[in-house]
Amino acid sequence: MLSENERKILQTLRKIGKASITDLERETGLPRSTIMALIESLKQKNAIKIYEKTRKHLKLTREGEIRALQGLPEKIIAHKTWGSGGELEIKEVPSVTGLSQEEVRIGLGWLRRKGLGKIVKGKVVVHEKPPTELDEEKLLRKIYVAKTINLEALKPEERRAIKELVSRKLVEELEKKEYIIEITDEGLKLLEEEKEYITIITHDIIKRREWLRKEIKPYNVKAEPPKVYPGRKHFYIEFLDEIREILVSMGFTEAEGPIVEVELWNFDVLFQPQDHPAREIHDTFRLKYPERKPVETEVAEKVKIVHETGGTSGSRGWGYVWDRRISERLILRTQTTSVSARFLYVNREPPVKMFTIGKVYRPDTIDAKHLPEFHQLDGIVMDRGLHFRNLLGILKEFFKQLGIEAVKFKPSYFPFTEPSVEGYIYHPRVGWVECFGAGMFRPEVLEMLGVKYPTAAWGIGIDRVAMVILGIDDIRDLYSQDINFLRNRKVFMR
Amino acid sequence: MPVTLIKKRRLLNLLGVEASDQDLIEALSRTKVEAEVVDPETLEVEVTPDRLDLLISEGLARELKGILGLERGYPKYNVYDTDITLKVHKNVKRIRPFIAVAVVKGYYVDQDALEELILFQEKLHMTLGRDRRKAAIGFYDLDKLNSNKIVYRAEKPESIRYVPLGETVEMSGKEIVEKTEKGRKYRHIVEDFGEYPLLHTDKGQVLSIPTILNSEDTKVEVGTKNLFIDVTGTDRYLVNKTLDIIVTTLAETASEIGRITVEDVGETYKTPLLSTTELNVELDYIRSVVGLNISDNEIVELLERMRYNVENVGNGVIKVKAPPYRMDILHKVDVAEDVAIAYGYNELNPELPKTFTIGRELVKTRFIRKVREIMAGLGFQEILTFTLSSRNLVAELLGTSLDRQVEILNPISPLYNTIRQTLVLNMLQFLKQNQHADHPIKVFEIGDTIEVVSGEVIGETKIAASILSYRVGFEDIQAQLYALFRTLGFSVSLEEENSPPKIFLKGRVAKVFINGKHRGIVGELNPEYLLEKLGIEYPVAAFEINITNMWNETRKG
Incomplete structure (x- = not known):
């Protein structure tokens, strides 16, 4: 069949x-x-x-390709001579036509043989207007376009021309x-x-x-079918949607903020002193153009007081002279905590529960563990009577929803939180993995933001969490540029 | 965060207990230290920048003793006044104005101690000292000094002469900054002043050019028993605090801390200051921050384990005194954290807050999800590419002028010197890599882009989609474009684009209007660019649409 x-x-x-x-x-x-x-x-x-x-095939030689584009020398000479009033000194031919001595010699030979003109006393003489294109040129162009041409496919009138072109080594015959x-x-x-x-x-x-x-006709049902691929969302985007679903189910509202940020919101409001090494160019991408953006005076004034003396927060501050110009420098945000800070600044009434997922940037070279851009998940809870154990409770619950049962906490330090904690999650495949930093916003930070109630904050390296859960060992695979990798990934269910 | 190497045997000796590697690492994880075993003799420890006193065995042992309940309360220091004086000359004030000096007696230096001490100094230089700019530390063998009168002053480089540390011949100040490794590395700190700071005895024995290099003559080595220490810098508080951290930490094994009389310009005082931080803290405040319902006595005990001196002043208020090595106590909340640390983070019972709230995603998120679903339904695979991009490539292929793209001052590579202003370029790179996969290749991406409009940085959200196959035309992509936006409830119309970006093919490209607003481009790509610039051998048709704020329009309609 x-x-x-x-x-x-x-x-x-x-x-x-x-x-x-x-x-x-x-x-x-x-x-x-x-x-x-x-x-x-x-x-x-x-x-x-x-x-x-x-089969015999015809193909242009290198010289043939040049002639196909520029024309044959005999025609060029005939035209130039006609254009100069029908007569031209032979010794002037090279300069007038741009042809080499050798080409002129060949051209003059064919000019006479084809009756396009005569040589009289060292002059080329042409009596009639020459044709714009010779048959041989037509054929050259035809072969040029087709690259190769079958000898049998030539029309009878082309056979004569081909003989001449072969003899002039403009065309060669190939057997195929x-x-x-x-x-x-x-x-x-x-x-x-x-x-x-x-x-x-x-x-x-x-x-x-x-x-x-x-x-x-019966069908061979055992045969492999042709491969088709469904249209799909990116597997990592789908994972991030699962994260959103968990946080929404826990009562959190989503927010977003700018990627290109002023240092004020990325550092100053988070109580990072202005000479803090994290602001230096090996830790933060800074913009050369545009370089700065004016900051809100109301915030800037508060930030200045708190950095210098602690203001009314009960802190002694950092004790240096705060410079507004530094806070106006534009950078690529190094953390999405800037979004949390901006959100709190305009949402000061409790309760507040917010999360944000976004790109952050650090000048790291690319390897299996580092990328210069990656995702961070930030969250905050602000409420009356909120305490550090609540923060630990939220983090533990979040990871439980993701199927992670074991979370370990450890003392840490961030300039903007106190108490501060960093955390590890456990996965049987990879063991303990450090993946978040958190804490209660410092009183200095709350003072700058005009917030009166305790606020818990955390930042999760969500790429790392995704790698643990999705079974990916090289961070570059999260942003895989291989379509087969994307097409063949299995769906993720938590 | 600073990382250093610790001799395990030294730490255990100081601690006075035996512990397995695992127990030791576990105990350290209850402090602000992350430790890892490097080899049977060595631990690698990472310390948070607020507790740099933990960068040496003495500091770790002191912290662990408290955490493990082996010792409690404010550490005792035997402090005495030495007969050493330091005279500060006026001429050094314009170069490196502040200095603090101290003696540490009975600090027995063996090979392990020497290695840790050198690392401790180096790490403090990098962190507190901001690579010696703000503060620089010198250790000397006290017993090698030929006089108890020390002078700190400025001197012309060519007039300075001594054998620098690690060398065998005498050099001038000028030679030291040119010929020694440290000289070359740190000369920039003092060079512009014409003179260098110099520390020497009244009998002409040079201790060091502070910030650059000590003398071989006074060096600390195995067998050294008593230390002379100097810290110089540009910030008085930091200089004194750095010295406090060093001497109180070394005092964990040393017998005495010796104070030195400093005859500074216009004032005389003694260093080290050994300054402490004292705060009144309400016990209820601590309970409310941590969320712990524990007794007053328990709080006092926990704070004593963190080496505070605690005094009950009544009315539920305590007065705490933090030891001199603590420079991180800015606010009473820092005291509250120490209670939580002493209690043990993993002993705290995590508890969800009780307040009821309703969560919600951004309208943008929900809109984009619908867009994704339609695109997937149309058979497109979603891709995710980098947002870092190349200014010149964007300018060349899309004709976007450079002043419409941000420029990164310190890119890791010229290929990543801007944030993308378009998605289509990265998509083409993706197609190039995947052109030989099973056809048709239909991909899309939704992402944020950045554009500079009259000096202002504007964030936008765009969608790009393309089809690559053996045979693809304008109509193929146009059909998908119409399907997407009509399903979303928008009207789509096209107009001829007479000056398209170079990567599009003139005559087969159009401006896209969504609900009457110009929002993007659709068309076939220019085969010349595909092949010559990008190396793509198949036809590609693509669209890119700015979907910023469309989510608000759908809701209205």
């Missing part, structure tokens, strides 16, 4: 007779690799004959072996028999009740 495509090949062969593989490609629209496979199977069914044939395929009697018979089968049920077949007259 014949497959759909085998049938197509045989029908084509019956229609056009002998065919090369290129012919079949053109006629059936099938890719060459598929045709090769079909030929193999048709040969085994004795439906076709294959034999080799040598080709497979020629021909349908056999067996093949024709198969095609006839196949008529009785229905391979594809179509609208017409149904309407005409053809299944009553013909047999429906």
Whole structure:
């Protein structure tokens, strides 16, 4: 029995007779690799004959390519001479035409032979306007466009021209072996028999009740089907959506903030002193253009007082002279805590529960553990009577929802939180992994933001959490640029 | 965060108990230290920048003794007044104005102690000292000094002569900054002044050019028993605090701390100051911050384990005194944290807050999710590419002028010197890498972009989609564009784009109007650019649309 495509090949062969593989490609629209496979199977069914044939092909030489583009020297000389009033000193020909001495010599020979002009007393003489394009040039251009051309495909009038071009070494003949395929009697018979089968049920077949007259061909159900890929969301984006779902279910409202940030919101409001090493260029991407952005005076004034003396927060501050210009420098945010700070600044009434997921940037070189840009998940809770154990409770619950049962806490330090904690999660595949920093916002920070109630804050390196849970060991795979990796990932269910 | 190496055997000796590696690391994890075993002799410890006293075995042992309940309360220091004086000359004030000096007696230096001491000094230089700019530390063998009168003054480089540490021949100040490694590295700190700070005895024995290099003559080595220490710098508080941290930490093994009389310009005082921080803290405040309902006595005990001196002043208020090595106590909340640390973070019972709230995603998030679902339904694979991008590439291929793109001052590579202003470029890079995968390749990305409009940085959200296959045309991508936006409830119309970016093919590209507003571009890509610039051998058709704030429009409609 014949497959759909085998049938197509045989029908084509019956229609056009002998065919090369290129012919079949053109006629059936099938890719060459598929045709090769079909030929193999048709040969085994004795439906076709294959034999080799040598064909002569014509191809331009390097010189031929130049002539195809610029024209033949005899025509160029004839034109220039005609343009100079029908006469031109031979010694002036190279400078007028731009041809080399050798080309001029050849050109003059052909000029006489083709009767385009004469040589009289050291002068080229042309009596009639020469044609814009010679037959030989037409042919050169034809071959140039087609790259190669079959000798048999030439028209009789082109045969003479080709002889000249070959003799002038502008065109060379190449022999090319080709497979020629021909349908056999067996093949024709198969095609006839196949008529009785229905391979594809179509609208017409149904309407005409053809299944009553013909047999429906059974399908090889065990064969591998062609590969298709569903349109899909990115697996990491889907993971981040799961994170959102957890936080929304825990009563958190989503927020966002700018990626290009002033230092004020990324550092100053978070009580990082202005000479803190984290602000230096090996830890923070700074902008050269634009360099700065004015900051809100109301915030800036508070920040200045708190950094210098602690203000009314009960702190002694950092005890240095705060510089507004530094707080106006533009950077790529190094943490999404800037979003939390901005949110609190305009939402000062309790309770507040906010989260944000966004890109943050650090000047790290790229390896299996580091990227210069990655995602961070930040969250805050502000409420009357909120305490440090509540913060630990929220973090533990969040990871529990993600299927992580064991979370370990450890004392840490951040300039903007106190008490501060960093945390590890446990996964049987990789053991303990450090993945978050958290704490209660310092009184100095709350004073700058104008917040009167305790506020718990955390930042989670969500890329790292995703790697643990999704079984990825190289952070670059989260941002994989390999479509097969993306197409073949299994869905994630928590 | 600063990292250093600690001799395990030294730490255990100081601690006075035996412990397995695991127990030791576990105990350290209850402090602000993260430790890891490097080899049987060595621990690598990472210390938070507020507790730099933990960068040496003495500091770690002191902290662990408290945490483990082996010792309690304010550490005792034997402080005595030495007969040493330091004279500060006026001429050094403009170069490096502040100095503090001290003696530590009975500090027996063996090979392990020497290695830790050198690392301690180096790490303090990097952190507190901001690479010696704000503060620089010198250790000397007290017994090698030829006089008890020390002078701190400025001197011309060519007039300074001594054998620098690690060298065998005498050099001038000029030679030291040119020929020694430390000289070359730190000369910038003092060079602009024409003179260098110099520490020497009244008998002409040079101790060091502070900030640069000590003398071989006074060096600390195995067998040294008594130390002379100086800290110089530009910030008086920091200079004194750095010295306090060093002497009170070394005092964990040393027998005495010796004070030195400093005859400074216009004033005489003694260093080290050994200054403490005293605060009144309400016990209820501590309970409310940590969320612990524990008794007054328990709080006092926990604070004593963190080495505070605690005094009950009545009315539920205590007066705490933090030891001189603590420079991180800015506010009473810092005292509250120490209670939590002493209690043990993992002993605290995590508790969810009781307040009821309703959560909600951003409208933008929900809108984008709908867009993603439609795109997936249309058979597109979502991709995620970097937002860092190349200014010149964007300018060249998309014709975006440079002043519309931000420029990063310190990029890790010229390929990442801006935040993208378009998604389509990274998408083409993606297609280039994947052009030989199974066709058709249909991909999309939604992401934030940045554009500079008259000097102002504007954040936008865009969607780009493209199709690459053996045969792809304008209509193929146009159909998807229309399907997407009509499903979202918008009207779509196209107008000819007569001056498209170079990567698009003139005549097969259009401006896209969504609800009448110009929002993007759709078209076939220019085969010349595909092949020559990008190396893509298949036709590609793409669109990119600015979807900023569309989420508000859908809700209205």
